[in-house]
Structures are given as C-alpha cells and as structure tokens.
Amino acid sequence: MCGIALLLSGDIRIDLSSLLLDSSSRSPTDFHRLDVSVDDIKATLQRRGPDSLGSKKLFLKWNKSWSSVEEKEILCMIEGSVSENGSTARHSIAELQFIGATLQLRGVYPISQPLVDAFGNILAYNGEIYGGIYVDSDSNDTEILMQTLGQYCSCNFDEHSETCTCDGKMQSSxxxxxxxxxxxxxxIYWQAHSKTLWFGRDAFGRRSLLVHWPTSEDSRFLLSSVSPTSPFVQTSEFEVETKISSLNFWEELLCGIYSLHFDASQSDESLLGEVKKHEWTNSMLKDLIEWKRASVEPKPEELHISRCRSLMVKHTMPSACSDLLLTKSAQNVLFALKESVMRRTSQHTIFQGVPCDTRQKEFVPVAVLFSGGLDSMILAVLLNDCLDPSYDIDLLNVSFDGQSAPDRISAEAGLEELKRIAPLRRWKLVETDADLSKLTSEIKHVMTLINPANTYMDLNIGIALWLAAGGDGWLYKRLDTNNDDGNRRVKYKSNARILLVGNGADEQCAGYGRHKTKYRNGSWHGLYEEMKLDMQRIWKRNLGRDDRCIADNGKEARFPFLDEDVIKTLLDIPLWEVADLDQPSGIGDKKILREVAHLLGLHEAATLPKRAIQFGSRIARESNRKTFGSNRAANQASAGSLVIQTPTDMT
Known part of the structure; x- marks a missing residue:
C-alpha cells in the first residue's frame, strides 16, 4: 500500500459513452489545465515515505509488418524491451506510464511496484487481501494477486461476447x-494479451483513486491515488489557495471495475479505446452494495421487548451487567468486529522489516485514531485482544483547544478505562496540540489532499485527520521518583504504520443527528433510507478524502467497521436492535455498539454521545471564527456544507 497512478497520452480517442458521464461537470467554463506530470505524482507519493517507488512505461505502436489498414495490429512494448527488429520502442502512438509506491506491510521479502510478469502484464495495486483469495502467511498479497490475475481469461471484457478464445483453460475473468x-x-492492471487496461476500486471506496477523464481541453487519461499540487496554487494567501476547488480536474472514481480496451481505428492512424464498467460477480457483495435489510419496522411487541431489555442494561450495575441481558445480536457484532480487527493487525500482515529485538523495544506496529468515544474505545480494546502483548499501542488524539477540547477530555478518561481493562498493556496517549492560526502552509497542503472535496467541513476534517495521523505530539511519561508529581510531558512521534479508524460506524448504526431527524419525519423507513444513502455515498463523501489525508503521513488507514463480514452482520440485525432513536442521545443512537461496549467492559464509554472530529477537536469553532468571525455567523451561512470560496466568488 501507498499509492498508484497511470498517465495515458498519445494519439488515442477514448470512448466514454457507455459511462453516461456528465460532460458539463468535466468541462467547466473556468477550466484550467493542470500540468500534472509523472514527476509531480512521484513527488507527492514520495512524501508518504514509501519503502519503494517505481514506474514502468508501456508503448503502443503499429506492427509495421502488416501492409493494409484493415490488418493493422497493435504492438505492446515495455520500456527497455527489444522489438523483433532489434530496436527499442520508438514512434509509439500511445504511452502508458504506470507508477507504484509501496509501503510494505505484508510478506517476507521486499517488493517494488509496478509488477511485471513474464507475459508482459503490469500491476499497480494499493490494497490488502483479507479473504476471497488465499494469501499464505509469508506471502505478499500484491504478488499473489498478480499470479491470480495471470491465470484468468479476459474474454468478457466485452460483455456482449459469448465466446471464449482461451480454449477452455481459463474459466474466470x-x-x-x-x-x-x-x-x-x-x-491499475494491464492485461497484455487482450490489450486491455483494467482499473477500479473496491465496492465501498476504502482506497482513494482519482480520475481525470479526457476532455477537449486536456485529452489525457489519468488515474492517481493522490492529487498533485498545481504550481500556481503555491503562490498565494489562504483564500487564493481555494482556487483549486474550481478546477474540477480530478474527480473521485465511482466504485467499481472498469476496462479500457484498445483497438485499431479503421479510419486513421489513431487508436480507439472504449471504457466499460463491469458488474460485480460476487452475489454477497452485490447484496452489501444494495444494502438490503430484511427487518426495518418492528411490531409493537418486538419494540417493547427490545426497550425493556435496554432499560435493564441501563439500570444494572456495570459489574453485574450479565451477557444474558445483552442480545445475541450484540454478541454476533462483537465476534465479527474482533475478527475484522484480527485480520487487519495479525502479525503476518505486518511486514517484518526490522530485527525482532528492535521490533519489540522500539516498534509500535498499530495505532488507533482516538477520541475516547464509543467507536475508538471499542477498536482499542479489540486491538489489545488481537495484538501481541509485547507491543505498545499508540492512541492518537488532536486538539485545537489544548486540554479543554471535548475529545481531549474524553481521550484522557478513555485512557483510564483502558488501563483498568488491560493494565498490562503499555498504552500511549499521543496528544497533538494545534493552533489553527499558525498552520498556514499546512492548510495549503491539506487542501491539495482533500481535493476534489471542497467544503469548509471537508477542510476542517482533513486538517484534524492529517495532524492526528501524523502522531507528532506529547506523552505523559511516568518518572522514577518517589514524589507525588511523578509525571512529565515529553515529545513523542508515533512510528506506527497502521492506523485503525472508526469510519462506517455512524453510517451503519445511526450515529448522526440527521438520522434522528429522518426518523422523526419518516419513521423507521425514513431512517433506513437515510442510512442506506450514507453507506452508498461514503466513498465520495468520506473515504477517499480520509485515505489521502492519513496516507500522506506514511500510514495506512484500516477501517474495521467497513469489513465485509461486519457490514453483513449488521444488515442481518433488525433495524430497531441497531438503533432506537426514540431513546435519548447516548442510549438509542448506535444502540448495538453500546451493547458491544458493555460486553467489552466499557461501561463508561457505552454512554458517551456521538461527537464528530471537527467538533470534538474544536477545529470547527476555530475555523468558524477565522473565516466567518464567529460560530453564530458560520451557522447562519451553513458553513459546514459551504463550498470554499474562490477569489472570484469573494469579490
């Protein structure tokens, strides 16, 4: 993991008609061409501190041995290879440059992307395989994926084709x-024998992949995990930086699997490329994408039983809160979540690149984005259960109001509860203190990370995530002293390369204020439809932005609540067991996760209300004061959803 990219240029016409794209959104009247180059993308990826960074060029050219236009054939040549007549690839009609940056977290031996196999296939992969394809404990998942893809045919890149030319040797695609x-x-995968470029992102968009579709102003086709900075963005004050929001150069690639098949044009010397979007072929995955829940509206007796049990849990002493009072559903969710955390933190999925003695003494493999709230407390306890006890666990917290921010207060209280539950674990609460007025260059940088997201809320969340993920802060360290005042604050920077994040918990368990509004206005079905909408747009509203902001620090975000099995488990539970929004805040919202917290012994965290990072860290308050003069003025302007103003808009 770290980042991937592709730049396609040359004499090629790309047909996007099957995607039904909105051309007006891709060719705004104020369009500015961004001179994004290979070096720009490499420099942006290099910031992430990858273990390796590589690139491969692929040239597409005509086979000159064919004499007639009707018999033209496309030759594929990788840079450095030799053609049949002994010359290197020259006079190409199209060039594809693949870029791969690897933060290696799996396997015994180091690898460098993009990978190229003996058949000329090229793979740049940014992801992890936790199931579906077998990956041995000492293997690298990218290499396994390369081998697996090489075994399968490409005959259905044309979904209208009914014949297979692979002689029955390869049955899948x-x-x-x-x-x-x-x-x-x-x-991003080049399949040599079919002359097809495959690209895409998982069904929930947990890894960033931006796209620039060809336009009349810029005919290149680009894919990238990152949004490199435009040169003109570097030269102005904060407000002028926001000009980037009007460019519309990049957009989040809609989740799915795409192919770009190259064929010889019969009318001229150009290439023709047709882009198609393919259906998912996994029936369980299709169900998760559609987010169908069988039980949405309860019968009166079902709701009565559920609420009686919740009252019993609420009024039972924590030490006597028996598992029998909690639902089987909560136990199923706990099991699924624990398995999810285990898959994301087991030692064979963490590249062991340093000696064992150094690892145990100095290396912290996994951290938690930590507010002390319900979601992060659950993740911290599950991580403690899954991670070797010889390792410390870093809890990363950011505040824009010192020790007074709500998230700092709850993080310190949460740390004490974790110490009671797991006293032998070495917990490190890493406190990052920020002053928004002193972050001018950092704000400029984060604006390039969140792009194409473009609201003040996106910027506030992006800054908070970026700073917290950096893990550069303070620890309270116990001194060897007999004095009562035995703690002192020392500088510390987390070196954890895996960061557990709670994304997906609020969307699936009705944690947002708008969920209560929808429930009041539309009852259970209104709530269900709003939650479904949240899950089906999380790729665009949250995950791409968050992945880019966290990865910029050389860390990989992992989202246990968005594990496929966790999503399925939650969908199998009746909606009124997941949330009951007639109940007060801190009880009915995310009801199922509060029961999970009780099962884990987190009785204090189980009652905490939801608080978004921009409010809990108090960056929203500081941003509102800086940009609008006060919180009141910001609220009147609906600052949370307001698009960042460009200089033109502000005149």
Whole structure:
C-alpha cells in the first residue's frame, strides 16, 4: 500500500459513452489545465515515505509488418524491451506510464511496484487481501494477486461476447477475481494479451483513486491515488489557495471495475479505446452494495421487548451487567468486529522489516485514531485482544483547544478505562496540540489532499485527520521518583504504520443527528433510507478524502467497521436492535455498539454521545471564527456544507 497512478497520452480517442458521464461537470467554463506530470505524482507519493517507488512505461505502436489498414495490429512494448527488429520502442502512438509506491506491510521479502510478469502484464495495486483469495502467511498479497490475475481469461471484457478464445483453460475473468477480494483496494492492471487496461476500486471506496477523464481541453487519461499540487496554487494567501476547488480536474472514481480496451481505428492512424464498467460477480457483495435489510419496522411487541431489555442494561450495575441481558445480536457484532480487527493487525500482515529485538523495544506496529468515544474505545480494546502483548499501542488524539477540547477530555478518561481493562498493556496517549492560526502552509497542503472535496467541513476534517495521523505530539511519561508529581510531558512521534479508524460506524448504526431527524419525519423507513444513502455515498463523501489525508503521513488507514463480514452482520440485525432513536442521545443512537461496549467492559464509554472530529477537536469553532468571525455567523451561512470560496466568488 501507498499509492498508484497511470498517465495515458498519445494519439488515442477514448470512448466514454457507455459511462453516461456528465460532460458539463468535466468541462467547466473556468477550466484550467493542470500540468500534472509523472514527476509531480512521484513527488507527492514520495512524501508518504514509501519503502519503494517505481514506474514502468508501456508503448503502443503499429506492427509495421502488416501492409493494409484493415490488418493493422497493435504492438505492446515495455520500456527497455527489444522489438523483433532489434530496436527499442520508438514512434509509439500511445504511452502508458504506470507508477507504484509501496509501503510494505505484508510478506517476507521486499517488493517494488509496478509488477511485471513474464507475459508482459503490469500491476499497480494499493490494497490488502483479507479473504476471497488465499494469501499464505509469508506471502505478499500484491504478488499473489498478480499470479491470480495471470491465470484468468479476459474474454468478457466485452460483455456482449459469448465466446471464449482461451480454449477452455481459463474459466474466470478479471471481474471475477476482483469481486472475490475481501478488503480495501484500488488497482491499475494491464492485461497484455487482450490489450486491455483494467482499473477500479473496491465496492465501498476504502482506497482513494482519482480520475481525470479526457476532455477537449486536456485529452489525457489519468488515474492517481493522490492529487498533485498545481504550481500556481503555491503562490498565494489562504483564500487564493481555494482556487483549486474550481478546477474540477480530478474527480473521485465511482466504485467499481472498469476496462479500457484498445483497438485499431479503421479510419486513421489513431487508436480507439472504449471504457466499460463491469458488474460485480460476487452475489454477497452485490447484496452489501444494495444494502438490503430484511427487518426495518418492528411490531409493537418486538419494540417493547427490545426497550425493556435496554432499560435493564441501563439500570444494572456495570459489574453485574450479565451477557444474558445483552442480545445475541450484540454478541454476533462483537465476534465479527474482533475478527475484522484480527485480520487487519495479525502479525503476518505486518511486514517484518526490522530485527525482532528492535521490533519489540522500539516498534509500535498499530495505532488507533482516538477520541475516547464509543467507536475508538471499542477498536482499542479489540486491538489489545488481537495484538501481541509485547507491543505498545499508540492512541492518537488532536486538539485545537489544548486540554479543554471535548475529545481531549474524553481521550484522557478513555485512557483510564483502558488501563483498568488491560493494565498490562503499555498504552500511549499521543496528544497533538494545534493552533489553527499558525498552520498556514499546512492548510495549503491539506487542501491539495482533500481535493476534489471542497467544503469548509471537508477542510476542517482533513486538517484534524492529517495532524492526528501524523502522531507528532506529547506523552505523559511516568518518572522514577518517589514524589507525588511523578509525571512529565515529553515529545513523542508515533512510528506506527497502521492506523485503525472508526469510519462506517455512524453510517451503519445511526450515529448522526440527521438520522434522528429522518426518523422523526419518516419513521423507521425514513431512517433506513437515510442510512442506506450514507453507506452508498461514503466513498465520495468520506473515504477517499480520509485515505489521502492519513496516507500522506506514511500510514495506512484500516477501517474495521467497513469489513465485509461486519457490514453483513449488521444488515442481518433488525433495524430497531441497531438503533432506537426514540431513546435519548447516548442510549438509542448506535444502540448495538453500546451493547458491544458493555460486553467489552466499557461501561463508561457505552454512554458517551456521538461527537464528530471537527467538533470534538474544536477545529470547527476555530475555523468558524477565522473565516466567518464567529460560530453564530458560520451557522447562519451553513458553513459546514459551504463550498470554499474562490477569489472570484469573494469579490
């Protein structure tokens, strides 16, 4: 994991008609061409501190041995290879440059992307495989995926084709392979024998992949995990930086599997490329995408039983809160979540690149994005259960109001509860203190990370995530002293390369205020439809942005609540067992996760209300004061959803 990219240029016409794209959104009147180059993308990926960074060029050219236009054939030549007549690839009609940056977290031996196999296939992969394709404990999942893709045919890149030219030796296809993967991924794959470029991202968009579709102003086709900075963005004050929001150069690639098949044009010397979007072939995955829940509206007696049990749990002393009072559903969710965390933190999925003695003394493999709230507390306890006890666990917290921010207060209280539950674990609460007025260059940088997201809320969340994920802060360290005042604050920077994040918990368990509004206005079905909408747009509203902001620090975000099995488990539970929004905040919202917290012994965390990072860290308050003058003025302007103003808009 770290990042991938592709730049396609040359004399090629790309047909996007099957995608039904909105051309007006891709060719705004104020369009500015971004001179994005290979070096720009490499420089942006290099910031992430990859273990390796590589690139491969592929040239497409005519086979000159064919004499007539009707018999033209496309030759594929990788840079450095030799053609039949002994010359290197020159006079190409199209060039594809693949880029791969690897933060290696799996396997015994180091690898460098993009991978190229003996058949000329090229793979750049940013993801993890937790199931669906077998990966041995000492293997690298990217290498296994390369081998697996090489075994399958490409005959159904044309979904209208009914014949297979692979002589029956290969029965599955690229969409079959990618649909089987459990885990987050983004992929760029060149299949040499079919002259087809495959690309896409997993069904929930847990890994960033941006696209620039060809336009009349810029005919290149680009894919990238990152949004490199435009040169003109570097030269102005904060407000002028926001000009980037009007460019519309990049957009989040809609989740799915795509093919770009190259064929010889019969009318001229150009290439013709047709882009198609393919259906997922995994039936379980299709169900998760559609987010169908069988039980939405309860019968009166079902709701009565559920609420009586909740009252019993609420009024029972924590030490006497028996598992018998909690639902079988909560136990199923706990099991699924624990398995999810285990898959994301087991030692064979963490590249062991340092000696064992150094690892145990200095290396912290996994951290938690930590507010002390319900979701992060659950993840911290499950991580403690799954991670070797010899390792420390870093809890990363950010505040824009020192020790007074709500998330700092709850994080410190949460740390004490974790110490009671797991006293032998070495917990490290890493406190990052930020002053928004002193972050001018950092704000400029984060704006390039969140792009194409473009609201003040996106920027506030992006800054908070970026700073917290950096893990550069303070620890309270116990001193060897007999004095009562035995703690002192020392500088510390987390070196964990895996960061557990709670994305997906609120969307699936009705944690947002708008869920209560929808429930009041539309009852159970209104709530269900709003939650479904949240899950089906999480790729665009949250995950791409968050992945880019966290990965910029050389860390990989992992989302246990968005594990396929966790999503399925939650969908199998009646909606009124997941949330009951007639109940007060801190009880009915995310009801099922509060029961999970009780099962884990987190009785204090189980009652905490939902608080978004921009409010809990108080960056929203500081941003509102800076940009609008006050919180009141910001609320009147609906600052949360307001698009960042460009200089033109502000005159």
């Amino acid at each position: 690229v969409p079959d392979v990618l649909s089987a993967i459990k885990g987050p991924w983004a992929i």
